[in-house]
Amino acid sequence: MLLYNKHKKNHTSKGNRILISVTVLGSAGPIRFVAYEGDLVASIIDTALKCYAREGRLPILGSDFNDFLLYCPVAGPEALRPWNTIGSLGARNFMLCRKPEEKKLGDGGDRRPNSTINGGRKGGGSWKTWINKSFSLKIPSH
Structure with a gap:
């Protein structure tokens, strides 16, 4: 019982776990995975790209999270900053888009x-x- 409580305290340092749904622009459906509220937007983009590649989805996107932007329809039309925490918005649904190439x-x-x-x-x-x-x-x- 003591080990269980100690283990639980380590996980609460990042915050609660939440189910994230990321829709990739041009893909068939959303990617769902569990993340911590304290995770950064950059790590959510990285995790979404890894899940997307692991599932063998098309079109092939690549693995560099710097080439993508994460949007939250609830927060407005601006892209989320990579250093913000994902739980600060209170949203669970996001949209992943490739940065426009210049x-x-x-x-x-x-x-x-x-x-x-x-x-x-x-x-x-x-x-x-x-x-x-x-x-x-x-x-x-x-």
Whole structure:
């Protein structure tokens, strides 16, 4: 009984365990795993990428957590900072997206996201734009 209590105290230093659900943009369904409330967002991204690769999901993402951003629909349209704790938001559902790649254009030295160059969708058809429009909560008048 004494060992059980000592073991329990060591785990409470990180906080309570929570079930995290991470939806990867472009994947079939969410990845679910248990994490501690005190875990950093960067470690959650790393764990999600490892689970994604272990399950053999497509499209293949890679393993560098620095190439990805984690979003929380409850917290707003901004990406979560990698050094924040995951339990500070009080949310359990997240979305994992690849960081937009920047590509240098011609002579002007202008840098723009790769998705808007040659064949990108017009009108900013990203999910982030959709979330921003959803938060605006405009009520049309008749």
